[in-house]
Amino acid sequence: MKRSHSPIFWLLFGAGGMLAALLGPALVYVTGVEAGGGLVVSPRAMDYATVHAFAHNWLGKGFLFFVVSLFAWHAVHRILCSLHDVGIHKTLPVKFGCYGVAAAVTAVSAYALLQV
Amino acid sequence: MRETPARIVEVQVLRYRPEEDEKPVWQSYAVPFTEDMSVLQALQFIKDELDGSLAFRWSCRMAICGSCGMMVNGKPELSCQTFVRDLLPGPVRIEPLAHLPIEKDLVVDVEPFVKKLESIQPYIIPKEPRSLEQGEYLQTPHQLEQIEQFSSCINCMLCYAACPQFGLDPQFLGPGVLALLHRYNADSRDGGRAQRMPLLNAQEGVWSCTAVGYCSQVCPKHVDPANAVNQNKVESAKDYFLRFLSPKGGRA
Amino acid sequence: MSYVRPMAGWWKRDPFFVRYMARELTAFAVLAYAVVLAVGLVRLAQGELAYNGWLRAVQSPAGLVMHLVFFVSFLVHCTSWFEIMPKTMPMMVLGGKRVSAAAITGFGTGLAVVVTLAVLAVARWLP
């Protein structure tokens, strides 16, 4: 039987999934649900100054890069499987489409972070 | 000790007679119900008294031979271990195991499963040879525990009826066979891992599994095949990346 | 000779499958959220004005609703992720006893709670 290349994508899927499970709810809460702050989080949390400072720092850059790109890789791998589940099978174009989105998100966020 | 039947239960059976039916049809039977009647006994009543042409497999009646799996009210079950009293008031709906080709009535095609089972080298490939005169290999209870659960598989294929990924791709080795493969790989006496790795590594090996997990839920013997499949994804991934480093992992 | 039943609509057949599909669908929220963040990063790189525009969009009613959907999806993802975790791990023995599936799930979920509280704490009492 032919060796599958799934391990590459599966590892990205797993890492992103773990990150999303541990950090996801809190991040969504801070960056979206309560982006204005006041209730639980500080009103300054999503200020340009705060966020810029965070993204300027190399540790911060790394964190943001991994979160954004791994979330994307996690998600597209799962979506690819779901498409298979509903009868859209993993042909080359479908795979390119899915993984392409994650690659784009990765590239864009890397580029943006380098600019900050 | 024939007791007077308390009541009649309707049993609906999905029937398929290859020599006359284009596709399966439902047929309904009235079965007198007794308190300790299993679904298998209900079918036996139908076959003995109402309709001798109904085909289904069974033998041990004690949930160990693995013959009598079928869908009971939509769930994969061993019919000898499923009791009509738990399904009242009915009707009880019985279908052949899902995802498997129907040969006749409740009889599904087992051959592809057996072929897969044969393909995984399901026997000890000794790590170190030992003659009979040297006696048994030593194996501690702890080492035994590593395989005991996975060696309890009765090949009933309920997990195949539970696994949609098998339904979508019948080439998938599937939970039961992969559990058995793991049982040998994890055996302290076995050294055949490298020979079995290519099977795990394939798309039809562990990589078709999307961790649905229903296989383990329906397994009547607590084999936990989902665990066997998914922990081997880690093994397969290691094999994928480390094959260039270690001489053993290298074979595709 | 033998008859193969169709698979169409299989995920509606069993409540277990419905739950599985719900779990898989969280991926769309995760992807969307990743894109929202990526856009945010681009806007951040473009300067304060651009970033504030993004932030306003996030805070708009539509943005809020969207994030509420994300939030619920992430919670579903989080619980289902740790629920399946025992299946992905080799047998673990602690003190001579096999670690139960419930313990593994409990540990993972507990860890997620701790991390969540930590993030919220940082966001509340910014340095």
Add this chain to the structure above:
Amino acid sequence: MQTFHADVAIVGAGGAGLRAAIAVAEADPKLKVALVSKVYPMRSHTVAAEGGAAAVTQAHDSLDAHFHDTVAGGDWLCEQDVVDYFVGQAHREMVQMEHWGCPWSRRDDGHVNVRAFGGMKIERTWFAADKTGFHMLHTLFQTSIKYPQIQRFDEHFCVDLVVEDGRVQGVVAIDISTGEFTLVQAPSVIIATGGAGRVFRENTNGGIVTGDGMALAYRHGVPLRDMEFVQYHPTCMPGTGLLFTEACRGEGGFMLNKDGYRYLQDYGLGPAEAKPRNKFMELGPRDRLSQAYWHEKQKGRTVTTRHGEVVHLDLRHLGEARLRERLPQIYELAVEYLGVDPAKEPIPVLPAVHYTMGGILADGSTAAPLQGLYSAGECSSVGIHGANRLGSNSLTELLVFGKVAGEQAAMNAKSAPVIDTARALAQAEAARERAQSLVTARDGTERIATLRREMAQAMEDGCGIYRSADSMQAACEKLAELKERVRNVRLDDTSKAWNTEWLLAIELGYQLDVAQAMAHSALERRESRGSHQRLDGFTERDDVNYLKHSLATYAGADAPRITYSEVKITRSPPGKRVYGAAGEQADAERKAKEAAHA
């Protein structure tokens, strides 16, 4: 008709058939094996064996002790030279199973563990939790996959043997999934089709245990030996007959009557002690325990339930943890099928038919008196069980004699003359026509299930734990009537693929023949020995007239002919068969005598 040429054809892929197949493959890799089974190998009834397999293992045990337990257990109707061979090979076969991967239960030091079993003086029963047969069967099946020369014919139902020039030349089988016929030509045939317990009403056996192979050989003139000896297992589930393994008692379970009294002490098995002691009380042999139940029932000291009179198997004092570790399957069976939690309540049990001691006449090397034919396993009477089998001897028998049968068949195949294909084919065609006429005859009126039920009831009434001439005579007459009526069966199913009703009809024919051999052998044995106990003036063992094997020879529509043959006694002259304290004393006396001799 498909034809297939093999060197050895094996009918039956249970423990015995699989072990034989591997033995052929290992004897000579060039030999082709056809392994025919009406179910997939792992469904064979060996799968249901729970307790374990005996082999002398501990330092303070001896082959001699296993020999004496077996011979006395069989009430001296054993072939003693064969028993000697058997106990000598047992351990080696167990180790072989271990090397093949069988997950035997272990001691902390990594060695295989052994447990106590009924009628065995010293713990020597190897076990894999309480799923020993299951693990053995799957290990054998999976190991057999290693040998490409073993060609399996799964779900092929054997309908006849091909016999030409006084030699067996092959078998004819139906491919169940298509209804087509296959002729497997082979100069050696091994029958390994298991027991015949389902001719009785309440039994521990699977639906496939219908004595097919016995009937096949019998119809070709091979006598069935010692068929009157049918074992009742004392601890079975009321209603279904499902087994609670003897290991329940080996682990320390008690048998209680309705007053909570350990009644076995009243039947020469005492004294009652708190801890299990080998060959005492609950660890007495099965025939004695089943007989004790019968007496308790007569005395009104059993508990009346919906499914008849029961006694109690009490495991409560063992505690849930130990029960779950050592008897997990028993635990589940009790909870699921009976709604009884064995850690909290005693389990209701009663005796049910379990094992057929007799079978196809075989010499010590498994050969039948028909050139080229061998038999192994429960269908075979190689002579080690005598009038009562000891628990855990039978799984070992599958291995020891499965291997012998394989080796003998391999040897025979290499020297056998060439087979005449045309004549074999003609026979196979005739067999096909006979089988198919069951489906095509449309003017019948009898239902299979009715006949089967009447047969099982007749056997239970006539050849139960205790027997009398009247009851056995009645059974014989009923069987003769049923053999008439079975010709008038009408099937609902006339299709070809998966016509299981057709197979049931053929099986019923086999069962009636085997039942007749049992009932007539029983009627003719005018003594009580082992599992054959009479109430009508023949209540004692009679070594003068009946220290003999019975042989039932097929006589077509007529009743079988019953003759007798000598029992091979080498070193254990018939003694008193006693257990408990009396047994201990008898053992000591025997030892002293042997010492004096030496």
